Amino acid sequence: MxxxxxxxxxxxxxxxxxxxxxxxxxxxxxxxxxxxxxxxxxxxxxxxxxxxxxxxxxxxxxxxxxxxxxxxxxxxxLPGGGMSVLMRLQVAAQGFPVADIVKTRLVLETAVAAELAEAVLSDALLHPDRRGHDLGPCLQLLDAMDSQDLSEDEFLALDAAFHLSLAEACGNQVVIATMAGLRNAIEGYVLAGVARLASWPTTSTRLRAEHRGILAAIEAADPAEAHALVHAHISGYYAETRLHPVAH
Amino acid sequence: MxxxxxxxxxxxxxxxxxxxxxxxxxxxxxxxxxxxxxxxxxxxxxxxxxxxxxxxxxxxxxxxxxxxxxxxxxxxxLPGGGMSVLMRLQVAAQGFPVADIVKTRLVLETAVAAELAEAVLSDALLHPDRRGHDLGPCLQLLDAMDSQDLSEDEFLALDAAFHLSLAEACGNQVVIATMAGLRNAIEGYVLAGVARLASWPTTSTRLRAEHRGILAAIEAADPAEAHALVHAHISGYYAETRLHPVAH
DNA sequence: GTACTGGTGTGGTCTGACCACAGAGCCTAC
DNA sequence: GTAGGCTCTGTGGTCAGACCACACCAGTAC
Structure with missing residues (x-):
């Protein structure tokens, strides 16, 4: 046998x-x-x-x-847990460079935002009763982030939840799990990067505004704008924290 | 403690x-x-x-x-192995719908092709000595796929290797491992889908031509064209095998 | 020099035992 | 009759010990 x-x-x-x-x-x-x-x-x-x-x-x-x-x-x-452990350990073992994690996040998240905007467009035109693409949770998280008495950790946790909520609104289980894993893998680096910021209040204010802009582009059914805003949002943040020099 | x-x-x-x-x-x-x-x-x-x-x-x-x-x-x-097991089992346990696997593959692979084309463009303009982005392996696989005495399984194995070689040329370890996992997860479905094809020779000939077209677009430094061709290539194949009705 | 041969340490596996835990059912006290 | 507590049973969690096949290495016999 x-x-x-x-x-x-x-x-x-x-x-x-x-x-x-x-x-x-x-x-x-x-x-x-x-x-x-x-x-x-x-x-x-x-x-x-x-x-x-x-x-x-x-x-x-x-x-x-x-x-x-x-x-x-x-x-x-529950793919999220396994994906997180896998990516976190691969980063620890130097199998996944942090730069590649960020790049991949950039690809997935811009695609998610663009798809959501397209979905808004097609839903509005064709079938307003179509399945969810519910952006409600995203908005709630943004409102929660407007609170002024948040610690940096709390803010970043809400930030992660917001980005994940976009994927969840998209409904793609693979993307949801992957994005959760990517974020989890570099969570330590993100927290460390905050310390290198020139001004946390300035940055957090900018992040809030960018989040609103992304959501607005999605709701305005503008895929290209949503794509561009997400790209600028993520690559800008990582460049600012010097976590990783995002190319081009 | x-x-x-x-x-x-x-x-x-x-x-x-x-x-x-x-x-x-x-x-x-x-x-x-x-x-x-x-x-x-x-x-x-x-x-x-x-x-x-x-x-x-x-x-x-x-x-x-x-x-x-x-x-x-x-x-x-070696992230590939773990990613493959994770995704294969999640598909088996119905945590990852096959449709989501295909959609994610579409996102990653179009992005890879576009980035490769951009890299060709920037390398040609700025620094011809820059690190690899070696498309040689991709071309070798396409040549191997031109052999007429390949079984369907052998052809599909080379096909998978070609798609993966694009990611490898891109150099992003996370994308390489993820794409390997995605492909592995739906390998059984891909093989089953071949049986539903109207004509394997017709399809395989078309796939060969599309592969050449994708590589040509990359080498021509045309990101938009590479993106579009990959999108058409993948979604067209899955639609043809009725593995999954690709939306929009 | 070469070939063999035992020693040694490795992971791979099985067995048996004990523990904490949580539900199920009984059994008592009221 | 009912409510409360009880033991009983089966679960995963853990440990200890034992044996095996394996691969290297050093010593030995030739």
Whole structure:
């Protein structure tokens, strides 16, 4: 049997992936207990645990101790966590240069803004009842950021949430998870960069205004303007904090 | 100690991440043995193994049995593997809709093509000696795809390699890994989609021509054209295989 | 010099045991 | 009859120990 060639934990991982692809496992389902799974696959419980650990970090299962219907390993699909860990560690291990993280964020976020503006345009023209693209959460976050008694950390947390809310309004799960991961990976660098700013009040005021401008461009159904504003917003901030000299 | 609150394997993971961030671990370094690490951190060896398993899947370490300088867990930074597993499993668990995968690929790949074209433009004008942006591998893959005795699988493998080679020419590690993951995640769907094509020879001929056109637009330093051609190439193919109705 | 052969340390795996936890059901006190 | 507390059971979390296959390395026999 070729399946015996692999390491034991890979057998477990492959089995669960196969069950997912075959529809035998869906989000919300409970996996068999670790002991039962080990017996069923003919491997040790420690091997099962290694596979479950991988699935947990990747955001595929959530484990709960105890008893009852909520206990055990439950299939979820929360890509954000796994993506964040992956990117954060790759940055730490120097596999992902920070400059590349920023560039990628630039690409994704400008595309998101442009797509949102296009969606506003097409929704307004064709089908006003079409599914969400709800910009409400974005606006709420901007309002929250107008509060004057925010610490730098709190402001940056809201800033991250706003940028993510744009992706969420777009609805693309892959982009949402990726952007969350990108932001998480360089969070430490962002916080460190604030210290290099000439004036935090000046910068935060400018950021607030730029956010409003981006949202306005989206609501005005102007994809090109939204794209340009997001590009200027992100590259300008990183250039200012000297986190990374954004090229061209 | 708050550190004691976490689960044992998280302590190990946090320790290694901290060593990476602190520069005490770099790519190429060897980790202490599992037994030594367990003793040092005051956890069981199985907990250390769970953490190492996660790091291995995430593409951060490579483990080797035996003895000598190559044995043990060695820090690497190969984001592609981890990204592929993550995205493949998220697709399997329905956390990543295939449509979103395709849309994201569209965004990244059009941006890559446009950036390459811009790089050709700026290199030609300003600094012809600037770092690579070597399109040679891309061209070699296109030549290889011209062979008439390729199976569908072989052709698609070269196709995937070509698209990835564009990202590699761009040099953005994050984009390279993400695109590899995206492609890997929907590889099964791509293969299945071939069966729904009206005529494989017709389609493959068209794909060859489109690839040449994309590369020509890049070498002609025409970002807008490269962007448009890539968009048409990808969305057209997916529409043809009915893998996914690309919107707008 | 060469070929073999044992020693040594590595990850890979399994087994068994114990713990904390949370629900389920029973059992008592009122 | 009901409310409260109880034990019982099964879960994941963890650890310790053992064995294996493997790969290198040094010593040995030739």
């Amino acid at each position: 070729t399946v015996e060639e692999r390491r034991a934990w890979e057998i477990v991982l492959a089995r669960i992936e196969d069950d997912l692809l075959g529809g035998r496992l869906k989000p919300g389902d409970r996996l068999p207990g670790e002991r039962a799974l080990a017996a069923e696959l003919g491997v040790g419980r420690s091997s099962v645990r290694e596979a479950l650990r991988v699935l947990e970090v990747l955001g595929l299962v959530r484990t709960n101790v105890g008893s009852g219907p909520t206990a055990g390993a439950i299939i979820v699909a | 708050t550190v004691e609150e976490r689960r044992a394997w998280e302590i190990v993971l946090a320790r290694i991440e901290d060593d990476l961030l602190g520069g005490r671990l770099k790519p190429g370094d060897r980790l202490p043995g599992e037994r030594a690490l367990a003793a040092e951190l005051g956890v069981g060896r199985s907990s250390v193994r769970e953490a190492l398993r996660v790091l291995e899947v995430l593409g951060l370490v490579r483990t080797n049995v035996g003895s000598g300088p190559t044995a043990g867990a060695i820090i690497v930074a």
